[in-house]
Amino acid sequence: MNAAPADQIRLLDLQALDTRLGQLAHKRTTLPEHAEIASLEADLTQHRDLLVAAQTEESDTAREQTKAEQDVDQVRQRAARDQQRLDTGVGMSAKDLENLQREVASLAKRQGDLEDVVLEVMERRESAQERVTELTGRVESVQAKVNDAVARRDAAVAEIDAEAASVTKEREIVSASVPADLLKLYDRLREKQGGIGAARLNQRRCEGCRLELDITELNEVRAAAPDQVVRCENCSRILVRTSESGL
Known part of the structure; x- marks a missing residue:
């Protein structure tokens, strides 16, 4: 030729x-922001999963607390009715009164046990709420870092693409002369x-x-x-x- x-x-x-x-x-595909974003997004996914688990635990303990408080209230109401009957003693035999006294005592113990359960559930719920608050803050922090890295990557890509477009136009001119x-x-x-x-x-x-x-x-x-x-x-x-x- x-x-x-x-x-x-x-x-x-x-x-x-x-x-x-x-x-x-090559520069476009190997920007350090790509690896940074991938790492941050992996962290973000992990923290979001932990947050969902903590939110689920908080929700479960909230329902558990409601149920335990209802149980306490039912026992309290029943004990109050029995105590009222015991106080009046109308139409009751000595044996009935004795049995009722034992039931009132049993209900008092049952109420105390259930109130302990309520306190234990409340402590677990409070711990779950604190975990939710902590993880929410972590998710927001990592998300902010992701947003910053994405903004930096997009700016770098835009700059590279602008130069590539300029070089491509120049190449078209030079190649046309060959x-x-x-x-x-x-x-x-x-x-x-x-x-x-x-x-x-x-x-x-x-x-x-x-x-x-x-x-x-x-x-x-x-x-x-x-x-x-x-x-x-x-x-x-x-x-x-x-x-x-x-x-």
């Missing part, structure tokens, strides 16, 4: 733009050779594979016409000759 030396040199400009686009794409067949070869090699399709021959060294050309290769390059498209024997990339090639 033949192409004017100026067109070949423009490949270096095109390569620089493509390299920058590759760098920007002959179609030369551009096709360059793009094919760039895709095959890890993003580099054309490399400068600098002081007898290919800047694509970083290997120095041997004497035979140098002689072949020296003998090539200025408009001949030369390829590196080692990496197959287009070798662009300049005044610094060392020929």
Whole structure:
């Protein structure tokens, strides 16, 4: 393939733009905020799960407390009725009064036991409420950190995308000035050779594979016409000759 030396040199400009686009794409996917957000979101999920568990416990103990207080109230009301009957003693035999006294005493003990249960449940509910308050604060704190990291990531991505858009426009202009067949070869090699399709021959060294050309290769390059498209024997990339090639 033949192409004017100026067109070949423009490949270096095109390569620089493509390299920058590759760098920007890599930078976009490896922003430190990505890992930071992933870590924070994992923490947030864990804290939310703990919060849900604490809220469930608080809700359960609230129902348990209500039930225990109702049991106490029922026993209290029954004891009050029995005590009233005992105080009046109307129409009751001595044995009935004795039995009623025992029942009142039993109800008093039962009421005391149930009140202890209420106190125990209240303590557990208070502990659950404190846990809910603590975890709510943690969730809010981690969420704030997530929001901050997301804002920083979005700002960084927007900046990268803006530069990438500018570089892409510039690439369109440069690529339009390169002959179609030369551009096709360059793009094919760039895709095959890890993003580099054309490399400068600098002081007898290919800047694509970083290997120095041997004497035979140098002689072949020296003998090539200025408009001949030369390829590196080692990496197959287009070798662009300049005044610094060392020929």
